[in-house]
Amino acid sequence: MTPLSRSNRSYAIVPLLLSAILVVAFVVVPPLAVPVARGGVDLSSRAQGVITAWVAEGSAERPAALRDFVEGWRDYHVVKAALAAAAGLALWRVAREARRRWVVGGRAYGQAVTLVVASGLAFFAALVVLANLQGALAPLASAVSLLPSADGDASYAATLARLSAQVSAGRPTGAAGAVLTDFAFFHLVLAALAWLLAIGLGIGSFRLLRRRLRARHDVSTPRREKLLLTTLSAPIAAAALFALVVASANISTAGDPAPELTAFLDGLGG
Incomplete structure (x- = not known):
């Protein structure tokens, strides 16, 4: 076995180890760092208790118990976003190295598998970061989703x-008004994040396509490099278009959040 083969074989397990670390960190670290996440199976009932008490009180000001819960829930999302971002960056570095090795590595087919796995996990980690940023920036609406x-x-x-x-009555006040406002912001944040993701993916797809066009008649460009550029540009462009659809849908909801919030609450009430 050549040194390159041994290196390829050992290198292929790195994405699996990183993904395992991510899963363990998601389960273990947030409850240790954020008290509100301890006993996570009870989060729904705790959210029910503090929000029900707030609605019964009828005040726009949030009770201390609700503030503590929402702030803890925000911190929980921040910790998870940081973990996902760290894992995503590590996986992206793995994907870049796997790409380099695959292009120049002869029969290094293991690098192709490593590239696909690491890239997929890195993209998933990016989505997790966006989801948790949304929850951190609009924690009240995120807490309501726990009901x-x-x-x-x-x-x-x-x-x-x-x-x-109260939400459907128009211009609600008190708890209903606060929940509706944060619910609208919740969707506005997702729309903005989706737009940023779409822009990033669009730029990436454009750059890949441009490189592929330049490499079309360049005999010095490896065949695998051309194949990779062709293969990646289309799905990245499709992902960018999907992100635009998500952004548009959430902008629409942010502009008129009452119907969706009412439907959600009515669904819970049965």
């Missing part, structure tokens, strides 16, 4: 119905 369904709880169902009626 469980009523499942026969008449008192809780009545609270959901009351909140839904």
Whole structure:
């Protein structure tokens, strides 16, 4: 076995190790760093308790228990975004090295697998970062998304119905107004992040396509390099278009958030 073969074989396990570290970190680190995430299975009931008490109080000012929960939930998203960003950067470096080795490595087919796996995991990590940034910037709406369904709880169902009626009434005040405002911002943040993602993917796709066109008649460009440029440009462009669709849908919701929020609350109340 040549040194290159041994290097290729050992290098192929790096993305798997990084993804395993990411999964472990997502499970272990946030509860250690953020108290609100401890006993995560109880998050829904805790969100139900603090939000139900707030709605019953009828005040726009958030009670201390709700503030603590929402701030903790925001910190939880920040920690997860940081973990995902670190893993994504590491995986991106792996993908770049795998690409270099695959282009120049002769029969280094393991590098192609490494490139695909690392690139896919890096893109997934980027999506996780965006999702958690959304939750960190609009933590109240994110906390509302934790609410469980009523499942026969008449008192809780009545609270959901009351909140839904206030939201749909137009210009709600108190808890309903605060939730609606943050819900609109929640979707506006996602729209902005999706636009940024679409711009980044669009620029990447354009650069790949331009490099492919330049390499078309360049005999010094390796055949694998040309194949890679051709293969990657189309799916990246498609992902950019999908991100634009997501951005447009969320801008629409941010402009008129009441119907979607009402539908969500009514769905929980049964």
